[in-house]
Amino acid sequence: MHIVVLGTGMIGTTVVSEIAKFDGIDAVTAVDVRQASIDKCLETANNPKVTGRTASLATEEDIGKMLKDADVAVGCLPHSLSLIAVKAAIASKCHLVDLVGSQFTEKMALHQEAQDAGVIIVPGCGVAPGITNFLAAQGIEMLDKAEEAVMTCGGIPRYPVPPLWYQVVFSLESVLGLYTKPAMAIAEGKLVKLPPLSRLEKVTFPDPVGVCETVITDAHSTAFMLKDKVENLYEKTVRYPGHWEKMRVLNELGFLDMDPIEINGITTTPRALSEKVLVPKMSGDSTEDITVVRVEVSGVKDGKSTKYTWEMIDGYDHGRNITSMAKTTALPAALAAKWIALKKITETGVVPVESLFIRERFQPFIDELNHLGVEIECIEEVVM
Structure with a gap:
């Protein structure tokens, strides 16, 4: 399985590093507009699975070229590029986990297009949103x-x-x-x-x-x-x-x-x-x-x-x-990408986390996050 990570800032670099550690992931491509950012990402990941590519990420066509041979992508881009990345993923028939939750209504309007393309788009999959x-x-x-x-x-x-x-x-x-x-x-x-x-x-x-x-x-x-x-x-x-x-x-x-x-x-x-x-x-x-x-x-x-x-x-x-913010934002996205790549998630369309990681998937997802170091505790209070 080949995963592309769009953006190699602090959080994108963490996504790259964590995904490369997962079994079942064969290759990870880190994409950014700056070679210096990619070089730092590759040094941090220090994993033979990871390669880097510089590219303009300003347009749907630019991003689509990077997704051509990918199975899953993770979007770690600025808010201004998020919707463009979603459209590029659908056009490229590539699954996408996106950290950004803004323009939610516009993304949900692409649900049928994503279904027709046979891909899942997961918006806002970090810590908050996520x-x-x-x-x-x-x-x-x-x-x-x-x-x-x-x-x-x-x-x-x-x-x-x-x-x-x-x-x-x-x-x-x-x-x-x-x-x-x-x-x-x-x-x-x-x-x-x-x-x-x-x-x-x-x-x-x-x-x-x-x-x-x-x-x-x-x-x-x-x-x-x-x-x-x-x-x-x-x-x-x-x-x-x-x-x-x-x-x-x-x-x-x-x-x-x-x-x-x-x-x-x-x-x-x-x-x-x-x-x-x-x-x-x-x-x-x-x-x-x-x-x-x-x-x-x-x-x-x-x-x-x-x-x-x-x-x-x-x-x-x-x-x-790494910072706590990088870890707690990157790991849910990395884990979601892994689940999609390994076909533990098979839905298509634009599917928000509110319906994706509940019921039977909830505790296994929480357990994996805990194993990765994101520890979440639950208390139940009942008033008799």
Whole structure:
């Protein structure tokens, strides 16, 4: 089986390294626009199964050329290229696991095309979106009546520094979307859009995390998939105290706007300018990070009030020498690609994780993630 990984940034490199270790995978091709990134990826993977190719990935045709001889692809590309990669995979009749969950409606509209091509497209298969989504979906499946599902997740520094108490460990493009994008949720059985950075709340996690703050963020795919199965559903993102309020002020002042402005004859956007200013303020002395996940699903089972809570507190992986965010984002995608390659998954079409990794597949997938180092614990609480 031949797997192609599109994009060899931090997470793409981790996907390449992990997939190459799997039995049954014969070859892995790492593709990126920059030779230096590929060289670093090949050095990190250090596996004879892995080869690299440089290519433009700007168009459907560009990406299609890279998928010509592949059985499965994993998309580790920026949000702006995700839908293009999906279309290229369908045209190339290549299965695709995509880390990006944005443009969900547009991707779902390609379901019949993917079925006709005989391929499966799995959007949003990382940690969030990804793990949080199928945990919520499984919790809902386990209840007779699901009343509320709350998906809480965040990547935070192990050693936070002022003024923002946060550091970027992957794409700032994805991070800034949290501060500006309206949040899709389910409230009283209906899809609703909530303002960005709304419903600030305190939350406490086990050591070494402690007290944090959350705001509502976009749960678009999960809300769309589960809108008929649960009365209330929200996604929340975690940061250390004080971070959200500072970003709220920047947003209110227009520093995160996308409308063009002119500065000394140069056209740019407030967000592009802010990115340049913020990156140094979001870079700490240590690359060590922590990824926290808490998914709580409550309702009624066998006539009793029941709540399922899944929790993951994952730190920097010193054995692999990678961030927790890279590991917890890459491994679900790598594992999903492996399952497709080995025909443990045979569905076709655009199939979100909310329907792919539940019921009989749920525990085996969780068990394999645990074996790979992504440890998720579950607590069941029953009120008599």
